[in-house]
Amino acid sequence: MFGFISKNLKSFFSTVSSKLNLLFNSNKIDQATIQEIEKILLSADTGLAVARQITQKLQQDYNAGKIATGLELKELLAGYLQELLINSSLTLDSNISKIYLLVGINGSGKTTLLGKLAHKYVQAGKRVLIVAGDTFRSAAVQQLAQLVSPLKVTVISGAQDSAPSAVIYRGCEEFKTGHYDILLIDTAGRLQAREDLMRELAKVERVIQKQLPAQKVTTLLTIDATLGQNSLDQARIFGTHVKVDGIVLTKMDGASKGGIALAIVDGLKLPIAYISAGEKLTDLESFDAQAYITGLLSGDSQ
Ligand SMILES: Nc1nc2c(ncn2[C@@H]2O[C@H](COP(=O)(O)OP(=O)(O)O)[C@@H](O)[C@H]2O)c(=O)[nH]1
Ligand SMILES: [Mg+2]
16 A cells, blocks of 8 residues: 555645654754654644653653653654554454444445445455445435446445335345355444434344354444544444444545544554545555554655
8 A cells, every 4th residue: 555645645645754754863852852853743633642642652752861862752653653543443353344334424435335346355255245234315226236347247236215114134144145255234323313213223234243143244434534633523423332342544635634533543443445536446455554654753654
C-alpha cells in the first residue's frame, strides 16, 4: 500500500513532516519544542487525547534529560506513535475470516466498500457471495447490484422494507450449500432510528452465528474520514451495540487531515483494517501502520 497511502495522504504527510522536521533539524531543543509538537499533532486532527498523551511522554523524557538533540526527539516520537498505532491495537488477520459484516452510518461507505472487497476476493480467485442487507433504502439493492455487476457474483436480496435478518438468513443458507469462499454482508445505517438499527444489527449478528456457528465473522465499521473527530462519537455508538473487529477509514481521498487514524485507534482501541479512497472498485488498500508513521515523520511513506 506504500504507493497508495503516499498518494492519498501526500499533501497531509508533507505538511506535518515539514513542520516536524523544522524541529528535528533545529539546534535548540527546549520546552517550547515539546509544546510545538502538541500544536502540530492537533493541527493534524489527531484529537486532544492523542496530542496530550504523546507530548506528556515527551515532556517526561525531556525532564529526564533524554532529549538533547532533534534526532533523539524524532526517535522517541516515532516510538510513541508506533506504540499507539501498532502495539496497542490488535492486528486484523484477514486470512481467518470468510464472512464479513459491514456496519456504519448512512453514507459512510459500506456499500462501496462491499464492492471493493468483492473485487479484491474475486481477483484472488475466490467465489464470493453477497447479501444486500440494506432493505430500507429503495435504491440500495440496485446500487449494490450495479456496483458489483462487472464481477459476476451472486447477490442475495429481498424486497424493500423486508426484514434484513430474513435476507441474511437466506444468504447464510446459500453460503452453506453453494460452495462459496467468502460471504460479504451489507447492512443499513440509519442513525435517526438508532435503537431500532442497533437492535436489528444485533439480530443480524445472532442469525449469522446461528446459521454458521463454526465460522469467524469479521465485523468492519466504516468511518468517513472527512467527518474528522465527529466520526469518533458515531463509531462509539456502534461499538457499544455490535462487536466490531476493525475499522475501515473511507473517503480518505477527500480527507485533508489524516491524523484521524491516530484518534480512531487510540479512541476506539480497534485496528484500522483498510483505507478506502475513491469510488472505483480498485480504490482499497490494507492499512500499513509503519508506512503511515514514516509518512508523518519523513513526508514519504515509501
Ligand atoms: N470519494 C469517495 N467517495 C466515496 C468513497 N466511499 C464511498 N463514497 C461515496 O459516498 C457515498 C456513500 O457511499 P455508500 O457506499 O453508498 O455508503 P453507505 O450508505 O454506508 O452504504 C456514495 O456516493 C459513494 O460513491 C471513497 O472512498 N471516496
Ligand atoms: Mg449502503
